Amino acid sequence: MRRLVLIAIPYLWLLALFLVPFLIVLKISLSDIALARPPYMPQLDLSAGWEGLKSFFSELDFENFVFLTTDDLYWKAYLSSLKIAVVSTFLTLLVGYPVAYAMARAPEEWRPTLLMLVILPFWTSFLIRVYSWMGILSNEGVLNQLLMWLGIIDTPLQIMNTTTAVYIGVVYTYLPFMILPIYSALEKLDGSLLEAAEDLGCSRLEAFWLVTWPLSRNGIIAGCFLVFIPTIGEFVIPSLLGGSDTLMIGKVLWEEFFSNRDWPVASAVAVVLLLILIIPIVLFQRNEQKQREAEG
């Protein structure tokens, strides 16, 4: 009985904070837009009893999901978001892994300081940090001025309002989420394993690929998920740095909600996004589970 209660607490938590809001969004996505407050129909009227419930359900339909397929804006935005998320996750890994590796190899007394430095940016507002990148990347920005002063370029580079600026923004913002799990995997790595690999005939590089890399795999996977998932729905970075060139689903979602005030279509966009994210994660975890069982 006590066990049941203990297990029930996290489940109730998930139910209240994840499943219930999701069901509300799902319900809105099945409704129709209306000039009302809230701006969709039908409303659930429990006072009408069983009849009210029946008429409520009869008015729900998949119209909005069908609508998403008629306008190519949506699937283009999904694809573009996926591409941006994949590329920037890869870039973040490329930058984050060496940083995490260097941190894990640093003298022990330095490590808390280095960890602190990685987390430090979180102490200022995310919005301010993205704005400051506008100051760096814009045509009159710090970067262009520096490059022109050094004589490397004659005319300012157009970085602002391109996908490149979005990549820079995403890598910068989500880097700590990549570094921390990889660092924690590498820090646990027993140094004698590398010595053993060398002793058995590996060069340093081979030892890295055969021992360090596979043993930090869990950290890499966790880091990639932590970057990929928020990036795919990212709104602030593409709208501030990406300009009108960058098509991302987070921005589309925002416009549906706040410019068009079309809550049902916006909800449908959100539901599809969730499905896009959940399916690969579930498949991946099933695969992991199977592998563990095979080893068991």
Added chain:
Amino acid sequence: MAQTAFAPWTDPDQKPIIEFRNVTKSFGDFTAIHDLSLNIYEREFFALLGPSGCGKTTMMRMLAGFETATSGHIFLSGKDIGHVPPNQRPVNMMFQSYALFPHLSIWDNIAFGLKRESKDKNFIGDRVEEMLRLTRLTKFAKRKPHQISGGQRQRVALARSLAKAPKLLLLDEPLGALDRKLREQTQFELMDIQEKTGTTFVIVTHDQEEAMTVASRIAVMDEGNLVQVATPAQIYEAPNSVYVADFIGDVNIIEGRATQPGEKTGIAWAEGQPPILATPTKSLQAGQAVHFAIRPEKVTIDVEKPDRPNTFRGKVIDIAYLGNISTYHVELAGGQMIKAQMVNARRLANRPITWEDEVWVGFTDTAGVVLEE
């Protein structure tokens, strides 16, 4: 059938497989190894023995290639290996922590070194199977290191380090993590495998019993110096210093001065007591300060005065009963404590000596060792 004793170190024509020549190793201000020279011969089971921090692990890491000597040379089969990186030495090491690769199966762990030489698949397969048989691990080939016991992990580590048939195998405290029973059993397995494969083994240990059991020769180390290099029997019976005598096994050490030195010498050790009669290995000066070291099992204890060259009167202070033997702590007339060990051939009730008894301790004139300061 009599076998010739294995003792290549006594044969001047034998070339050592490993030669340390005036090797010094410093870490910053700290000198771990002081100008040390040592020869190790092929097929030896050589033990480096000493307390932690004596430099024995540094010696081993220099052989493996993880450390380079600050000065001096190390030769392997006559070739200076000072600057050969670890992955190019015909030397393999079994790590204290075993350092098994947790993401690889037992089979892949053992095959790891073989695969680096990119030999053909059949050869690798055969060699791994052979190693699995040698260490009795065939059943566990598919498991991961975390799915087997400590003793099995130890054997995997051994199999992995032997797989490449190294000229020299280094074992860093190989049995430290095993419990006593398993350790003793594994010691004999190690000796067996060493004989079967004919590999030269160098083992680092702080456990003197382990060194005594497995080694053909032992180097006792202290603060970066070799104190004595000899067979286990010589180390035990003829230690060359108080440090060695005290480090290996149990010992009584009595301070005194030589009187009438000659072939036999007397050692005056307490006011009003007859001198100890002993046989020194070197000639001594009269009045020279010496230590007399004698193992407890060479000291007898009797109620009646025995007929032995050395007999002293004393009182039993303490008895440590260990089942098979008992150690008696006897206070001699001069206040000197001496330990005597007796085999409990009879059952407890029949033994006459107990606490506070006046007894005679005795030993022969060749039982102890005379050590100079």
